[in-house]
Amino acid sequence: MSYYDNKAATCKVSVLGTEYSLYLDVLPENDPLLEDMNGYCDKTVKRIVVADRAKDSDLADWMDYRKSVMRHELIHAFLFESGLGCDSVWHVAEQEHPEQTVDWIARQFPKILKAFQTVGAL
Numbered sequence: 001m002s003y004y005d006n007k008a009a010t011c012k013v014s015v016l017g018t019e020y021s022l023y024l025d026v027l028p029e030n031d032p033l034l035e036d037m038n039g040y041c042d043k044t045v046k047r048i049v050v051a052d053r054a055k056d057s058d059l060a061d062w063m064d065y066r067k068s069v070m071r072h073e074l075i076h077a078f079l080f081e082s083g084l085g086c087d088s089v090w091h092v093a094e095q096e097h098p099e100q101t102v103d104w105i106a107r108q109f110p111k112i113l114k115a116f117q118t119v120g121a122l
Helices: 062-081 099-119
Strands: 011-015 018-026 039-042 047-051
Touching: 011 062, 018 062, 039 062, 047 062, 062 099
Parallel strands: 018 047
Antiparallel strands: 011 018, 039 047
């Protein structure tokens, strides 16, 4: 039985028509995958998980960092749901998506969104 079987998601989000469950502030002892990372996207069960503050307790602004982790994992979900997974051109050295590319999109998206809104491009 998984930790998530008895835990309600923080929220649900539609990713290109597929519902993903988002779990925030999960402790590494409840999910061993969080021992080595701050979050992940599991395309097989449509779950995005973000670690508890304890992993990066030295950060001055955890809430801002948590948002960047959520954006990063959502970008993974959008790529998966777009068909850009392990059997696509994104497959690089056993990674499904190049982390540098995913991180760039996640970090720059708020600025891109603001620019789109400014010029009425949405």
